[in-house]
Amino acid sequence: MQLSLVMHDWRLLERIVGLTNRLGCAYTKLNVSAGDAHYLATIDFTGPPDALRRLDAQLTRLLNDDKEMSR
């Protein structure tokens, strides 16, 4: 599963890595680039399908809160 994630706080990467590990998944490729007021992370995840689905959903929630905090 590849996700492109927009982060306003680059420290979110720490949360993403922690959550990935906790759900029994891993990442095989990670690329982060800085924009004006945000960061774009493109990450390839591997793991059981159910865990990847949960990870995707929880990352969406995490990024929504990050977006709110940056307003």
Add this chain to the structure above:
Amino acid sequence: MRQREPTVSEPADATGAQLVLDVLADEGVEVVFGYPGGAIMPLYDAMYDHPIEHILTRHEAGAAFAAGGYARSSGRVGVCMATSGPGATNLVTGILDAQMDSIPIVAITGQVRKELMGTDGFQEADVTSIMGPVTKRSVCVRDVMDLERALRAAFRVARGPRPGPVLVDIPNDVLKARCPKMDYFAARPMPPTCERPDAGAIDEAIALLRAAKKPVAIIGGGGRSANATHLYRELVAMLGIPHTATINGLGCAAPGDPNFLGMLGMHGWKAANQAVHAADVVLALGMRFDDRVTGKPDKFARHAQIIHADVDASEFGKIVPVKVALRGDLRQTLGQLVRRLAENPISSFSSWALDAKALGGALPTDRAPHGELSATDVLDSFFALAPDDAIVTTDVGQHQMWAAQRQRATHPRNFITSAGLGSMGFGFPAAIGAQMANRKRMVVAIVGDGGFQMSIAELATVGRYKLPVKILLIDNRRLGMVRQWQELFWEGRYSHTDLSDNPDFITIARGYGIEGERVEDAGELRDALERFLRAKGPTILHCACFPAENVWPLIPPGATADDAMENAFKESEPVPVVA
């Protein structure tokens, strides 16, 4: 973080610390719970002559739990504060507790000066990283010009759509820095948006309900968070549907509703668990299918199609497959369901509700030896005598489950418990928070002897502020829930659960200026409870109960409603003696 221009061009006329307090006041905060220390001293100095009330707890954990109790009982954001390093780390459990139960809290921590950050300075900790996994967001504000925006955002995110805790860590030099006063009203955030569920999904949900023969509704903590109790009551009454609640949903059902089956889950009422087990449609509202509710997920409600309404899309399909997902604010969802069903009613399920009720009987209990106090008798009597609008908090363990089974809360904000995290030490400080939010109401902390000793220092807080919190101490001289599991699942090997050397709790309470009494004879219980409930100030009733009593029913972890255990001891057998 980006800087922002001041909106008022006056000369420097405030400090970061003053700004923090002014923003808190503007956000509606009247009281904060905290403990001072070095790095946060500028904020405490500003508080010295600020109208916001500060409650000094005796441990930072007490401050976090009190903020949780305040928020749970009022629906407002609870605020706690602590200094850097150990002060901040002592908040962690209370903050995670709020995260697990979706409780809005803003935690403010002092941090060492920016120049010391990363140098292993005195009382330095990487608090934002420590707090990351236990909060919705945790931020460190390094520039006073960013402070107001960060605080406003913290309140906005804490409030919702799904509430939770947010941490704002502020270095000492940022608290001291001068800044122009901001235009508070210009910066005041909009309230969280109330998302409405998709109309097509509502149609699908109604179609499923219309075709159902044995539907059951389950309400969770979302009913409380969304302030949706009245709509929930209206919906279940319209449908005549049997319904149950997770522990966080207790109090949502209308008092005396004959179709309410009691609490669901591991220690839930038999009728509730059996009805869900037999259901063909489950209407799950604002709940997250915790393992203490589902047991074995693939066997949970295995004949049912599940309609799941929640504000958080990440909950859909997380534990159990969902047929219809209703994403949105629960009040909006319930409002739409009620409107649509009023226009085009469904035949009442009242006949099935009677059958569902008949699936279970009275709560099974253990017998106390002659004359000795039984914890369940204490709680039965307490709930029978306590006023309808009393706010009850519990700690964690056997007494929590017995109370949850027996509570008669008329509103979900009247029964407050650490559900998801199960934090011992929660109940007493949470009652302090609830009392601060509801100054004229009766607040009772039901605690066990284990958990009470984790927060016993907060007797000083109650004594200092003369808060009329009542403490109902269920003392079985054991870590009872662990002892029960050792008895049932670990061959009676009672490893480190014996608390028979408990202190004299009444003497300790008196040391803090709090009166109380001890009761150990069943014949004295009722009079003692009446005196306890009549007492005006803070008071404690120490109930010395027999130690072998277990919580029944019990669905073993990972099992199903069919595997529920009831009291193992027959009437003819001697009462078991606990080592």
